[in-house]
Amino acid sequence: MVSTLKPQLGANPERARSHNKQLVLRAIRHVGTAGRAEIARASGLSTQAVSNIISDLLGEGLLIEQGVRSAGRGLPVQQYAIKPDGGYAFGVEVRPTAVFTALVDLVGTPVLTRRTPLRSAEKSTILETVFAQLDSVLTETQIGKGALMGAGIVMPGPFGDTGLTGTDSELPGWNTGDPAEIFANTLDLPVFVENDANAAAMAERMNGIARGLDDFAYLYFGQGLGLGLVQKGQILQGAFGNAGEIGHIQVLVDGQAVALESATSRLSVQAFLAREGLEVTNMEDLISLYSSANRHLLLWLDNAAQALSSALSIIENLFDPQTVILGGAMPDELLDHIIARTALPERSVSNRPDRVHPRLMRGTSGRMTATLGAAALVLHQAFTPTIAEAR
Amino acid sequence: MVSTLKPQLGANPERARSHNKQLVLRAIRHVGTAGRAEIARASGLSTQAVSNIISDLLGEGLLIEQGVRSAGRGLPVQQYAIKPDGGYAFGVEVRPTAVFTALVDLVGTPVLTRRTPLRSAEKSTILETVFAQLDSVLTETQIGKGALMGAGIVMPGPFGDTGLTGTDSELPGWNTGDPAEIFANTLDLPVFVENDANAAAMAERMNGIARGLDDFAYLYFGQGLGLGLVQKGQILQGAFGNAGEIGHIQVLVDGQAVALESATSRLSVQAFLAREGLEVTNMEDLISLYSSANRHLLLWLDNAAQALSSALSIIENLFDPQTVILGGAMPDELLDHIIARTALPERSVSNRPDRVHPRLMRGTSGRMTATLGAAALVLHQAFTPTIAEAR
DNA sequence: AGCGTTAACTCAACTTTCTTGAGTGTTCAA
DNA sequence: TTGAACACTCAAGAAAGTTGAGTTAACGCT
Numbered sequence A, B: 001m002v003s004t005l006k007p008q009l010g011a012n013p014e015r016a017r018s019h020n021k022q023l024v025l026r027a028i029r030h031v032g033t034a035g036r037a038e039i040a041r042a043s044g045l046s047t048q049a050v051s052n053i054i055s056d057l058l059g060e061g062l063l064i065e066q067g068v069r070s071a072g073r074g075l076p077v078q079q080y081a082i083k084p085d086g087g088y089a090f091g092v093e094v095r096p097t098a099v100f101t102a103l104v105d106l107v108g109t110p111v112l113t114r115r116t117p118l119r120s121a122e123k124s125t126i127l128e129t130v131f132a133q134l135d136s137v138l139t140e141t142q143i144g145k146g147a148l149m150g151a152g153i154v155m156p157g158p159f160g161d162t163g164l165t166g167t168d169s170e171l172p173g174w175n176t177g178d179p180a181e182i183f184a185n186t187l188d189l190p191v192f193v194e195n196d197a198n199a200a201a202m203a204e205r206m207n208g209i210a211r212g213l214d215d216f217a218y219l220y221f222g223q224g225l226g227l228g229l230v231q232k233g234q235i236l237q238g239a240f241g242n243a244g245e246i247g248h249i250q251v252l253v254d255g256q257a258v259a260l261e262s263a264t265s266r267l268s269v270q271a272f273l274a275r276e277g278l279e280v281t282n283m284e285d286l287i288s289l290y291s292s293a294n295r296h297l298l299l300w301l302d303n304a305a306q307a308l309s310s311a312l313s314i315i316e317n318l319f320d321p322q323t324v325i326l327g328g329a330m331p332d333e334l335l336d337h338i339i340a341r342t343a344l345p346e347r348s349v350s351n352r353p354d355r356v357h358p359r360l361m362r363g364t365s366g367r368m369t370a371t372l373g374a375a376a377l378v379l380h381q382a383f384t385p386t387i388a389e390a391r
Numbered sequence C: 001a002g003c004g005t006t007a008a009c010t011c012a013a014c015t016t017t018c019t020t021g022a023g024t025g026t027t028c029a030a
Numbered sequence D: 001t002t003g004a005a006c007a008c009t010c011a012a013g014a015a016a017g018t019t020g021a022g023t024t025a026a027c028g029c030t
Helices: A013-031 A036-043 A047-059 A123-141 A179-187 A196-207 A266-275 A283-291 A295-319 A332-341 A369-382 B013-031 B036-043 B047-059 B123-141 B179-187 B196-207 B266-275 B283-291 B295-319 B332-341 B369-382
Strands: A033-035 A063-069 A077-082 A088-094 A098-105 A110-117 A148-154 A191-194 A216-221 A225-231 A250-253 A256-259 A323-328 A360-362 B063-069 B077-082 B088-094 B098-105 B110-117 B148-154 B191-194 B216-221 B225-231 B250-253 B256-259 B323-328 B360-362
Touching: A013 A033, A013 A036, A013 A047, A013 A077, A013 B013, A033 A036, A036 A047, A036 A077, A047 A063, A088 A123, A088 A196, A088 A369, A098 A123, A098 A369, A110 A123, A110 A369, A123 A148, A123 A179, A148 A179, A148 A196, A148 A369, A179 A191, A191 A196, A191 A369, A196 A216, A196 A225, A196 A323, A196 A369, A216 A295, A225 A295, A250 A295, A266 A295, A283 A295, A283 A332, A295 A323, A295 A332, A295 B295, A323 A332, A323 A369, A332 A360, B013 B036, B013 B047, B013 B077, B036 B047, B036 B077, B047 B063, B088 B123, B088 B196, B088 B369, B098 B123, B098 B369, B110 B123, B110 B369, B123 B148, B123 B179, B148 B179, B148 B196, B148 B369, B179 B191, B191 B196, B191 B369, B196 B216, B196 B225, B196 B323, B196 B369, B216 B295, B225 B295, B250 B295, B266 B295, B283 B295, B283 B332, B295 B323, B295 B332, B323 B332, B323 B369, B332 B360
Parallel strands: A088 A148, A148 A191, A216 A323, A323 A360, B088 B148, B148 B191, B216 B323, B323 B360
Antiparallel strands: A033 A077, A063 A077, A088 A098, A098 A110, A216 A225, A250 A256, B063 B077, B088 B098, B098 B110, B216 B225, B250 B256
16 A cells, blocks of 8 residues: 555656665665676666766765676676665554654664554544654654655554454544555655555565565464465456455364464464463563473464464465465564474475575574564555556 | 566656557456547556557557547547457466367457367377367468467366375476476467466456456366465465465364365265165256256255355455455355355454455356366466566 | 637657677686 | 687767747637
8 A cells, every 4th residue: 555646657767766765765775886898787777877877876865886797707896785874764563552663774774663552442542643753763863754764554454344344443533535645745755654564575575584485475473373475576466455364264173174363373373372361462471381391382372383384385286485484463473383383285386496595594684673564564665666557 | 476587667758659559458458448638547657658659559469449539528538449450369278187278369359269188197198289279270260379368277286296296187397497498489479387277367457357356366176176366456376376275274164174175166065865775966956956856965055155265264354355256166156155155254354344346256157167268377477567666 | 710728649859878899907727 | 829708898879758938719897
């Protein structure tokens, strides 16, 4: 979901330049540092065009010179890299009880992250809090608003009034109106809104384990379980922005059909352990239970792995991704355990001898993944050529 | 899967023009006939640019003048339409025992369709047959090869060596090498290869019930059951071209987990009825059983509808499409019956009050859907702007 | 019926951006 | 030492889009 006007699909010199600029930035980002000729080959532009564009980008402060490198014959290569402070992205994760914010620089390094409790989950409170945080973050970091390229907002999906409405941890009052537009008006910035799983997937793609991957799926442990889908480098949103609602599909655990997220989610492990009289409220509780090899937790993990195996079969056969990443608000040890115990379906298009990536990998999880992913939405946009595909 | 070299991502005047041309063609195709100003508004180009492009396209024989229409004030609109004989697409569907071919004009009207039995399912036999058919079709229709814009090939997936290899009706010898490239070399044409479900989805989008839809799913009754996914107007292919292999995922029928296509496919109904001593070999047999309200068939239909309901839940929640279309090699009556009996999952992101399309619709099925879809792949390309999104 | 307004379209000048080809400088290898 | 390979720059040229003024036709108000 984006807050933009109708895209201008036609190409003219100006739009072509903008497109090519982003192409050059992306090519440089892809390899870290690069010279003109290399970029020209990667983009299909002439060296001269790349030269001109680079000189523009240097002027705009988006690139820095990175010394020369003499590689083989010929004139040594003058190299360029993304200038980290060439721009910033504001990432926001809205949860019912708190707002997480992050300011991230152009290469994806977090400059500052914060957690701000919410007085209430009211729409107006959220908007005020986010606005105040933006303001305070900018003054604290001494970064001008002009350097801000946009804001990414992570909100619990699904968006709009759907058959899943009324479940989980929703926020009241957002079913009407386009959230992206509302935030864009409040913040006076380009705004991108996604659910946690999609944002987390983008975070992994920008700076995590999914760097360089263009087609993958991300299973995100949030309150429930979400699925972020990246196809040809783009988030798969669906017609109404609600693709990836995997939590409610039925999977098999011990021959019984259950909703995936009733077997595989943070709420699920809490409920499962509560039935055994164990109260876990945070990740540390889980870690200590795991390190003491608590048999109830181990049982839950096995159930989760079983459910996950079914889910994996569905995801792989429907999307044929390069890999499936597991991450989110769950301790790394537990994710690793689940991954090790998850049977990789044999009857799957992903079961191919020539694979280069494992079928199931752990993400660089952490509490802030989704928030940083929110910021990554903005960066992704900045590095994505603008002349759009057909609609 | 496409047989092209690395795409030239950079924009230059020439590529911009090609992009804009396709934009204009698509805008005209979208509404049937259109004037310059209208196209300019739709594309974000100036009227003048559109004028120049239209004059080019007239010269290339891709457009025809379509008289004037005086709409309100102002100078009457000079209208243009796609010239049907401005180009042709060759569609091929390869099955183990026969090759189906179709020649389709620029607006999607079939000029000629054929079924050619195969002497064997050998790769070389197939290539020879397809080549001979292309030749014979061109001479019979008196259409020059220069007017051919490309060939679309439908082959049973999955492509490459996967965990699903060894099942169903595969063709031997295609697991190595890129089929698109092999056909491109044989036919000396741009070639697009997809599975039957994807091609059928494109057929529906070009001239069928999915006209104007950009995000939908197509459940295709072939030998098994395939899923064609269209996202933002493009076929979702997956990292290795095998997305949509839905037939092998587990669904619930009467509380039992079964593979979807063991409950919902042509093979499935044949097997089910065979167990009751009923032999059906073609669609007519099914139709007559249905019109006599055969209780075994009705039972199978109920099972199929149950399985489909599970599948629908998965498809809707993972893709959030505008609609799901059911079609392929199954009589319309039976499809309608299944659709009427399929419970629409309540817990689905597609269960929204503001829907405009039904959640489940019947495609304009027919024996040739996939073959015409093969041709539609070529047409789709011709109407899709070329400056690509990020990869 | 007359006349101003609206709208589509064309013409010609101008602008932006890309490409091309010649030229320069550096490095490696024979 | 010399020539080939390669990165890059300079200057000229080409392609395609935009802009703004001008033309034509239809509508609608008086």
